Amino acid sequence: xxTSGDLAKALSELLKEPFSTVDLYGRHLRAxxxxxxxxxxxxxxxxxxxxxxxxLTALAIDHERGGDFGREVKRVLALPLADSIIAPDYFxxxxxxxxxxTAGEGLARLxxxxxxxxxxEVLENGQDNVIVSFDxxxxxVFLSIQGPYxxxxxxAALLTFRRGERKRRxxxxxxxxxxxxxxxxxxxxxxxxxGVE
Numbered sequence: 001x002x003t004s005g006d007l008a009k010a011l012s013e014l015l016k017e018p019f020s021t022v023d024l025y026g027r028h029l030r031a032x033x034x035x036x037x038x039x040x041x042x043x044x045x046x047x048x049x050x051x052x053x054x055x056l057t058a059l060a061i062d063h064e065r066g067g068d069f070g071r072e073v074k075r076v077l078a079l080p081l082a083d084s085i086i087a088p089d090y091f092x093x094x095x096x097x098x099x100x101x102t103a104g105e106g107l108a109r110l111x112x113x114x115x116x117x118x119x120x121e122v123l124e125n126g127q128d129n130v131i132v133s134f135d136x137x138x139x140x141v142f143l144s145i146q147g148p149y150x151x152x153x154x155x156a157a158l159l160t161f162r163r164g165e166r167k168r169r170x171x172x173x174x175x176x177x178x179x180x181x182x183x184x185x186x187x188x189x190x191x192x193x194x195g196v197e
Contacts, residue, residue: 004051007047007052007055007189011185015181017059025055029069034058053107057107057141058073060134060175061073061135062173076138077107080101080163081102081159082163084098084159091157095113097113097157103141111189114182114183115186130145130182131143134174135162135172139163
């Protein structure tokens with residue numbers, strides 16, 4: 001069982017973020033009802049893939065100074081599925097992220113999917129076959145899983161979550177989180193492969 005303290009420490013180490021920043025974001029997320037808060041100390045709340053998705057999203061997007069932190073994160077987690085490309089069709093048969101309707105659901109399911117043996121094996125061999133990209137302004141979230149022999153043998157699942165048409169900006173910031181981070185968090189949380197909470 002991983003507590004919020006365990007998850008905060010892992011996020012700090014994996015993302016190379018100061019623990020004080022990760023902890024502060026966790027307090028904001030708890031206040032907004034985005035982290036499990038049952039229990040304290042030895043009976044502290046067990047963190048889930050949804051908790052990890054919210055915390056990772058909070059750390060990846062920019063926050064408006066003086067803005068409503070919780071509302072900003074909720075908005076990104078609620079981004080609807082805008083596009084899905086899976087090739088060949090059967091590539092994602094054992095992946096739960098393919099059924100996600102929102103970015104938060106997709107990211108939570110992707111933690112589980114990193115434990116599918118054919119995905120986990122590639123990640124543990126040091127290849128970045130799983131990537132999550134966040135638009136810095138929180139306008140879109142992209143999930144990508146590639147097959148073990150990509151691009152020689154094309155096989156991938158690409159999911160895009162956003163509202164409406166993509167806005168063109170002169171400067172765009174994208175934060176990319178590699179699958180190894182997701183896999184380490186999935187192991188910490190003792191998730192099951194391709195299971196849905």
